[in-house]
Amino acid sequence: MDTLYELTDLSKRYARGKETITIFEELTMTIPQGDFIAIMGPSGSGKTTLLNMLGGIDRPSSGSVVCEGVRVDRLSEGKLAQWRSQHVGFIFQFYNLMPTLTAAQNVELPLLLTKLSGKQRKERVATALDIVGLADRKGHRPRQLSGGQQQRVAIARAIVADPKVLLCDEPTGDLDRVSADEILETLQLLNKELGKTIVMVTHDPSAAKYAQRELHLDKGRFIEQVQESV
């Protein structure tokens, strides 16, 4: 399998008043294309920070993040925004949909950053909503949808621009078991059928079971547990 991400000697430190807080230090890892990783660990272990660096919305204090040969941590803000729009899709715990837009419009949002025509965009949106099984809800606003449905809209938004990587931050943290399983099955499907590389931060051991492998982050270090997928 080709390598997608290469993280080398990655460190992250914050200054809080006079103290310096170290999130993690000299982290090195590779993520191959088509992987589905669940990152677990206690609060404050740096899971989300790591995810943010993979997504290019946070920068390391030292070390490098390379994605397909691109030094992501060295890109300018403008270039980084463009890179994000083409390479990564984000899925958040609280969905973060635009309350004023319909499901379809929310999904269409990332496509405003492409040169696709209105018609092409419409087709893409329809396909994405189809994949997550919400084709019949495209005119609804987030407020009119259940938590699970909102998260599925968020997934559709994450995949609509066809990125290689999906970064999920506690995607089931706000959902009941049934909805959570549906979401995880959808993610698994995207990984297996469409070959999306998925990095998922989660607290939930049963959610982690859906991944190809689990990484435990503790005090800035990984403890890997490879497992068979369900």
Next chain:
Amino acid sequence: MFKQTGAISMMNLRSLPQRAGMSLATVLSIALVVAVLLGFLAMADGFQKTVDGTGSEDVAVILRGGSQAELNSVLSADQFRVLETAPGVATDARGDPLISGELYIAVDGIKRDLGTEANLPMRGVGEQAPHLRGQFDLVAGRMFQPGTNEIIVGEAVLRAFVGFELGETIRIGSNEWQVVGLFSTGGTVFESEVWADIGVVQNLYQRGSALQSIRVRLTSADAISDLEAFAEADPRLNELDILNEREFFAGQSRTLNTIIRLVGWPLSIVMAIGAFAGAWNTMYSSVDARMREIATLRAIGFSGGAAAMGTLIEALILSALGGLLGAAAVYLLFNGASASTLGSGFTQVVFSFSVTGGSVMAGMIMAIIIGFLGGLVPAIRSASVPLLTVHRSD
């Protein structure tokens, strides 16, 4: 209920600094509305004060019948002589009648503020003229010498026009005049005038012995009817208008006063609607920001009415602050400021802006109304905050 309201109001006010930006914007916008209203009212009141204060009850102004204004009137020296001996005319210590035949010419002066030409009245007066103006006071210099090119200048003229300083020689038209005195009349219209000897004015402006107006001091305000009866009976006088001086001037301020108020009120009311929208918006945001707090209070037993009153009181305090600020600003910046406009008779009347208690009251009432209306709907809303809000996590 009262106690609850007090508690909630205090809480609201203590949290005001968190909403400082919008609250300050509301206070300032209401202050601006009140300032505009008071500005216009101070202008109207100031003008009215000057003009209305001008007339005396016991002075009669005599004009040609139907002429309405001094500028249009023509009277003869004969008529003046007949009136000298008329009944009801008061006399001075020496037994001379208190009567003055007058003639004024609108001459050009240069205004200080705009630097442009504007008319000021040069009034030719008789010797007794000072005794026909209630509070005449020669502030500096001396009276003009009859028969010379000497003038005395009203204080307001000095304030509004260039070149009338004591001792200056000023050229008006083709004539030169020497300023020998400065007079005040207690803030009345006459202070906007320049006085010279009637004979000299008649002569220089080729008026022969013609006069425009005759003023007499009456033995009492009621004596005007004796004068009227006398004039009615004399064929030389029966075409004349004999007017109580106070009424004569009161009529003159009416038009401008009405115009200023007619412009000022609607303008400030329309602006008040704008400020009202702002107050509403601010109070709405205030309630929004305190949703959870209000719900908590309701959950522990505070009544909806108390929550509503708390919001309303916050709005009223903000608007009252705005009103006071606006009134204070106008008072400090404009009260007593000098302005002038074209009075009746095509000459400038100099007056001072006057911020009166009545108009401050009107301004405060307007501010309170804005606050009340702006706070009303948000207050109702805060009374109906669902208790569940307290549990909501986001």
Next chain:
Amino acid sequence: MNDLTLIRKNLFRKKLRAILLTLSILIAFLIFGVLGSFNRVLNAGVELAAADRLITMNNTGFTQSLPYAYWGRVQGVEGVRNASHMSWFGGYYQEPTQVVQAFAVDPETFLAAYPEFLIPDDQRQAFIDQRNCLLIGETLARQYDWSVGDRVPLLSNIWQKTDGTSSWDFEVCAIYAPSMEEMSTAAAYMQYDYYNEALSFNQDRVGMIVLNTVDPAVNDRVANEIDAMFENSPAQTDTSTEAAFSQAFINQIGNIGLILIYVVGAAFGIILLIVGTSLILAISERTKEIAVMKTLGFPAPRIFRMVLIESVMLSLVGGLAGIGLAALLLKGLATALAGTLPGLAVTGGIFGIALAMMIGFGIITGIAPALNAHRVRIVEALGKQ
């Protein structure tokens, strides 16, 4: 969907807030539109003034008259193409309160001096030929329902006739129309000779002399030459351009311009405060959404632009409504005030200024929130739950 869809949806997301802000912007522009139009009409005399017209009046002040002979003498000054004169009649109809702005003029030279008076040829000739002819404006004709052929007595509150009365009898024989919107048609004009011969005093005097020069370039020279000519006469003259004369007359009423600046300034101060703070609040409420947009790859400048367009759009919606309302209001007032302030309307010029102000206002109120949006840091904003 495009950026504009997003902007529009954001603008009206809180309907009540949007309506209240629109209302306050509307009011500021309503005030601007109405006061601006009034100011323009008040100053119309200055704008309408013909560049080649000069006014000669008594140096003492405009209520003083000039000897009739001056009219003849100024005609000889080189560069004067036409000279006419006007005298204030102080007229009223029946009651002293029914004021009629009437002037006694020399008909032929008067018509030549003011080509903007539109009069049918036969009526124009009647005004020149018929001694008791009264030329009246359309507004005046409408006011008293006068038409050609009507016999109208006008009274003067200044002048008296030798017979002791102050009433002159006229026959309306000409009615003039305006050739420009702002032109007043509320005045009446009579033959000078008819008025002068009956006067009991002040005979053979004229109020002011109106001159047309061959070219505006010679105005200064002509004015100086005329004033010099009467330097040593009992009645000295002051000659100025018609524009300067009109300006001076407006200034007599007071510093109206300054008052208007204060009022319009206050109105805009109010909305600047209200709209400015509300938009800052509105954007700070959306911090998280902006962070999400940035995460999706929307570049910061694009978000900056969207917020700025949002505030400009708000300003345009409120501003256009306000100017529209001002136009409607003035349309109603224009008929009522046709006599005193003709041509009251929101003109293209005022609309242009208002439009520029709307855009400027939108940018001013939008710049702070747009900068805030530009500065939103994704990690921090998303961290806020």
